[in-house]
Amino acid sequence: MRSEGLKNLFFFILVVWKSAGYAQSGVISGTVKDSVSLQPIEYASVSLLALKTNKTITGVVTDAKGVFNIPVSENGTYILFVESIGYSALKLPPKLFKKEGQNDQINIILSHKVASLQAVTIVEGQKLVENKLDKMVFNAEKDLSSQGGVVTDILKKIPQVSVDVDGNVELAGSSSIRFLIDGKPSTAFGSNIADVLQSIPASQIKSIEVITNPGAKYDAEGLGGIINIILKHSMVKGINGSVSLTAASRNENGSLNLSVRNGNFGVNAFVNGNVRVPATTPLTSTRISQDTSLKQQVILNQDGSSRFYRYGVQSGLSIDYTLRKRNNFSFTVSDNHFGNNNNALQDQNQTSFDNQGASLGTILSSSETQSGFSLHSINLSFDYKRTFNKEDRVLAQ
Numbered sequence: 001m002r003s004e005g006l007k008n009l010f011f012f013i014l015v016v017w018k019s020a021g022y023a024q025s026g027v028i029s030g031t032v033k034d035s036v037s038l039q040p041i042e043y044a045s046v047s048l049l050a051l052k053t054n055k056t057i058t059g060v061v062t063d064a065k066g067v068f069n070i071p072v073s074e075n076g077t078y079i080l081f082v083e084s085i086g087y088s089a090l091k092l093p094p095k096l097f098k099k100e101g102q103n104d105q106i107n108i109i110l111s112h113k114v115a116s117l118q119a120v121t122i123v124e125g126q127k128l129v130e131n132k133l134d135k136m137v138f139n140a141e142k143d144l145s146s147q148g149g150v151v152t153d154i155l156k157k158i159p160q161v162s163v164d165v166d167g168n169v170e171l172a173g174s175s176s177i178r179f180l181i182d183g184k185p186s187t188a189f190g191s192n193i194a195d196v197l198q199s200i201p202a203s204q205i206k207s208i209e210v211i212t213n214p215g216a217k218y219d220a221e222g223l224g225g226i227i228n229i230i231l232k233h234s235m236v237k238g239i240n241g242s243v244s245l246t247a248a249s250r251n252e253n254g255s256l257n258l259s260v261r262n263g264n265f266g267v268n269a270f271v272n273g274n275v276r277v278p279a280t281t282p283l284t285s286t287r288i289s290q291d292t293s294l295k296q297q298v299i300l301n302q303d304g305s306s307r308f309y310r311y312g313v314q315s316g317l318s319i320d321y322t323l324r325k326r327n328n329f330s331f332t333v334s335d336n337h338f339g340n341n342n343n344a345l346q347d348q349n350q351t352s353f354d355n356q357g358a359s360l361g362t363i364l365s366s367s368e369t370q371s372g373f374s375l376h377s378i379n380l381s382f383d384y385k386r387t388f389n390k391e392d393r394v395l396a397q
Contacts, residue, residue: 026072026099030106032062032082040066041110044084051077051094072099082108129159134213136160140205141232150251150274151200151208151229158210161227167194171225172212180228182332184381195310195373196338201253201272203244204314206232231270232257251276264322269315276310276340283346296360297353304346313337328385339374 032044046068047059057078062068072078077096083089087110097103130137138158155161155169162170171177178185179193209228238261245254255272287300316334323329345368352360 026075026097026103028068028070028072028080028097028103028106030068030108031066032068032084032108032110033066035109035111040064041084041087042066044068044082044087044110046070046108047081048072049079049081049091051079054079056081072097072103075099080106080108082110084110086113087111088113134211136210136212138208138210140202140207149202149246150253151197151202151205152194154202154205154208155197155227158208160212161210167198169193169197169227171210171227174225178226180226182231183228184383195340196312196336196375198251198274198276198310198312200229200312200314201244201246201255201274203242203253203255204231204257204270204272206230238262266320268318268320271313271315273313274311276308278307278309280305280307295355299351299353301349302346303349304344306342306344308340308342310340311338326387328387330383330385332379332381332383334379336375336377336379339372341372342370344369 028048030046032041032046033039034041040062042062042064044062044066045059046062048057048070049055050057058070060068060070075096075098077094079094080092081089082092090108090110092106092108128139128142130139136159138154140154143154143157152163152167152169156163160172162173164170168175169177179197207230209226209230211226211228213225239259240261241256241258243254243256246252251274253272253274255270257268257270259266259268261267282305283302284304285302287302289298289300290296291298314334314336316332318330318332320328320330346366348363348365348367350363350365352362354360
């Protein structure tokens with residue numbers, strides 16, 4: 001019993017000694033919160049710095065509730081330094097902290113870091129449709145949905161331009177249109193414009209200019225307006241090329257473009273083709289007519305089909321040289337092949353009946369028609385263009 005009493009007494013003395021020791025240890029307590037949401041910041045670093053040397057004496061990190069407790073081993077004036085990822089570091093003014101007793105509760109608010117840019121340059125992107133003083137420009141290369149079609153598909157998207165089911169183009173309700181390529185007339189447009197427009201891949205087109213009121217620099221031809229098709233020409237230094245191919249559709253096309261440029265001298269070569277897959281269209285009809293004067297009934301049966309095929313191939317080479325930045329000399333040669341073929345076959349059966357339903361006779365007939373179009377042209381041009389500081393001010397010959 002005596003031994004057990006001594007053991008209890010020793011345990012009591014030990015607990016009292018630890019409690020007294022803990023009570024004498026000073027603690028700096030507080031919380032760290034977000035300046036906007038006032039939510040606690042977890043894992044924020046809180047350091048105790050010496051006043052004279054500014055060196056770290058001790059430090060802790062905050063818990064899930066943003067709370068920190070830093071023990072103080074000696075009385076003195078210290079600096080609290082708080083930092084956390086994504087927040088601006090904060091250094092509190094020097095303050096006297098004691099190693100005995102509880103120090104004042106400190107609530108710390110951290111602000112988010114604000115990134116400051118020295119200079120910001122805003123570049124406006126090129127619009128899909130630009131309305132200028134004397135023309136409207138459709139930037140086809142900016143329209144990703146147009147890259148797999150032909151020129152006709154692009155024209156359908158341009159305001160004031162309409163295209164019918166046969167590919168005929170009207171501008172502001174007029175079909176009297178002059179077509180240009182890179183600002184110059186092409187013999188390819190002389191025969192069948194609809195076929196030519198449906199044979200040039202859209203991937204070769206940079207932009208299309210629509211001029212509804214042609215000025216004096218254009219010929220009188222094209223009273224309804226002018227449509228200028230601008231082809232792509234790479235101005236990037238070095239050797240550059242592009243290949244495009246569209247398949248598994250009624251209109252299949254592909255193109256190859258290669259450019260070589262060194263300083264003011266450049267060479268561009270291209271070849272593109274378009275094929276409309278041969279398609280057969282069936283035709284079946286029955287017509288019943290009554291001839292009251294002859295008291296006869298006539299039944300006409302027609303059965304036939306038509307097969308249509310279209311193709312187009314273009315190739316070209318251009319060489320250009322720029323002298324003193326403002327003077328550009330260019331030589332261009334292009335070879336164009338366009339054509340289509342249409343075959344139609346029709347069988348006809350015409351039978352006449354009297355009032356009693358008896359057959360009076362049958363006429364059988366069969367017809368076959370074939371039509372086609374073919375164009376082969378070679379264009380040569382030598383051009384000089386002088387540019388000025390003022391936009392769209394150009395002297396060309």
